[in-house]
Amino acid sequence: MHIPRLSTAVSLLLLISSTTSTPLAQVNPSQNALTLVTLPTSQLLACLEPLGAKVLTSNDPKYNEERFVFDLRYTYLPQVIVMASSVSDVQTAVKCAAASKVAVAPRSGGHSYEGYSIGGQDGSLVIDLGGFTSVTVMNGVAKVGAGIRLGKLYLELFNQGGYTLNAGTCPSVGIGGHALGGGFGLLGPKYGLLIDRITEMQVVNAQGQLLTVSATSNPDLFYALRGAGGGSYGVVTEFTILPIKPASVVTSYSYNWKLEDYAAVLGAFADFQLLVSDDIGIKLNVGPKGLRMSGLFEGTNDDQLKAMAPFFAQVPKPERSDVREGRYIDAQLRLASIPNDPKDINALLLKVDPLARKGKSLVYPKALKASSIALLGKWAAIKPNGARVTFFLVTIWGGAVAKVPENSTAFIHRNAHSVIEFMVDWTKDPNTHGEDCEACLEWMNDMYTEFLDDFRTNYGPVRGYQNYIDLEIPNWQDAYYGSALPRLKQIKRAVDPENTFRFPQSIPLQ
Known part of the structure; x- marks a missing residue:
């Protein structure tokens, strides 16, 4: 079992618990193996008492269910999870945490790639905002x-x-x-x-x-x-x-190529926004099974084909294509990657099962060079043993993103050309909390090291997208927030x- 960064915390908490009257840790027999659970102090529990059943501790059967909402890899142990449903709930939780010197972790969907939605460390107070859906x-x-x-x-x-x-x-x-x-x-x-x-x-x-x-x-x-x-x-x-x-009629589409066509497709894709209008939103998935470009166009099928003609003139003919004209909400459903291509828009409400995964990113200030494209082709062809899915997701930015002055918000990547998300996941089994796929992580680390070298050589200081948060990205403060x-x-x-x-x-x- 993999329990991230616990050894130091275990020693420290055991030392503290031996010198205080309030127990800080206990063994939780509901886990698959012996783990340390940080318990809230009596002071914190007394302060949170007005919230009643909204307060979950390790003794509550719902505690583990609420811990693993997105990523099975991280096994951090919050002192408390507060299932807030009103502003006053949030205010009470924050005041109580502050009085007890406990870190607060707000959680909306829980999709942090480093488990920060459950604190990113043991002993936090998680405020779940699932009750705020109006x-x-x-x-x-x-x-x-x-x-x-x-x-x-x-x-x-x-x-x-x-x-x-x-x-x-x-x-x-x-x-x-x-x-x-x-x-x-x-x-x-x-x-x-x-x-x-x-x-x-x-x-x-x-x-x-x-x-x-x-x-x-x-x-x-x-x-x-x-x-x-x-x-x-x-x-x-x-x-x-x-x-x-949105437009009354939009066109959603997907096009597939063999992986061996990666150089031509990625080369043209890097210049995509120079070739077509800002009415087209697009992303390109590169993986062992090939390349899949998908997106939408605000307009009819005929107009979409005309707009994209300069791009298709530069690439091999796709193996498969699927172009659909209809309402924008139907395009959103299709692009949501829900299995089995559902027709009912209510499928957008489906819950996604947690996975064990690791993600990284790089934000590119200019169009991808041939060396970067070569790395995408090389590593997409390698699927590590134990991996369920590996992929690179390349998304073009530009257009209106760059028209807002960079210093008007804390988002420093206004003038970036594109972002690449690097992803590997390896299990959906809820009984494998904390278990790593060592081959998957080795693939991720070796691959990303080569991309970092290429990035520093061709693009300048490392930049990453903060929503694909990564603890190991070099100089994270500068990579995410720069000037x-x-x-x-x-x-x-x-x-x-x-x-x-x-x-x-x-x-x-x-």
């Missing part, structure tokens, strides 16, 4: 609960006037972390990032106060939350967003001087 659209403005998942959000926006958002395609992602890290999707070239549509937020700060945050109210915090807000500054409970009215970091630290000191909102890659005080 959506109200009035006069072209949407009020959105910070715990809603994108699939449900898309359905609600569609049902309340045919609206949508320029957010991601994975329906199980929570809007909270997605938006606060920038939030890009297939409408990005035309409408920018999700943070560019957010006009206001309701935020519980480290003192338990509810703040209205916007360009005119707490503007420094508004700046920080849009790009660096994932768990470092407070708990966002509601977003005010300007939704998008924005001094201001982000200053804001952190002002709004959270005791560092209540902290995890291994939270914005530091110094």
Whole structure:
């Protein structure tokens, strides 16, 4: 069993527990093997008592179920998980955690690649926002609960006037972390990032106060939350967003090529936005089975084919193609990668089972060079023993993303060309919490080392996308936040001087 970074914590907690009157740890027999469980102090439990059954500790049968909501790899042990359903719940939880010097981890969808949604370390207090799922659209403005998942959000926006958002395609992602890290999707070239549509937020700060945050109210915090807000500054409970009215007819599509065609396809794909209009959103999946390009176009099938003709003139004929014309909500369903190609848009509500996985990223400031394309072809052909899925997801940015001044938000990648997500996963078995696939991790590390060398040679300082958070990325503070970091630290000191909102890659005080 793999229990990340526990050895030092075990020794320290055992030493402390031998010198205090309050027990800090116990063995939890419900686990598959002997593990350390950090128990909340009597002070913390007494403070949280008004929340009643919303407070889950290791003695509660629901505790483990709520720990493993996305990634089976990480086995961090929160002191408490608070299943909040009101702003006052969040305020109480934050005040109690601060009084007990316990780190707070807000959780929207729980999709952190490093397990930060359960603290990223033992002993945190997790505030689950799954009770904040309301959506109200009035006069072209949407009020959105910070715990809603994108699939449900898309359905609600569609049902309340045919609206949508320029957010991601994975329906199980929570809007909270997605938006606060920038939030890009297939409408990005035309409408920018999700943070560019957010006009206001309701935020519980480290003192338990509810703040209205916007360009005119707490503007420094508004700046920080849009790009660096994932768990470092407070708990966002509601977003005010300007939704998008998509075209009445859109075309969704997918095209497949053999992996041996990678050089020609990736070469043309790198120049895609130079060849076609910003009306086209696109992503390219590269893996052992080949290349799959998918996306959408705001317009008819005929217009989509005309717009993409310059791209297809440069690539081999696809092995397969699937082009469909229809409503935008149907395109969202199709692009959600739900098994069996469902026809009912309510399938956007399906829950995704947790996996054991590891992800990384690199943000490229300019079009991919031949050396980078060669690495994609080389490593896509290698599938490690034990891996369920390996892939590289290449997404073009540009367009409206670059039209917002870089210093207006904490998102530093405005002028980037594209981002590559590197991914391997290896099990869906819920009985294998914490078990690693060593061959998978070796593949990831060896592959990423080559990409890093290539990146430094051809593109400059390493840059990564903060929503694909990675503990091992070199110089993570610079990679994710660059020149924005001094201001982000200053804001952190002002709004959270005791560092209540902290995890291994939270914005530091110094």
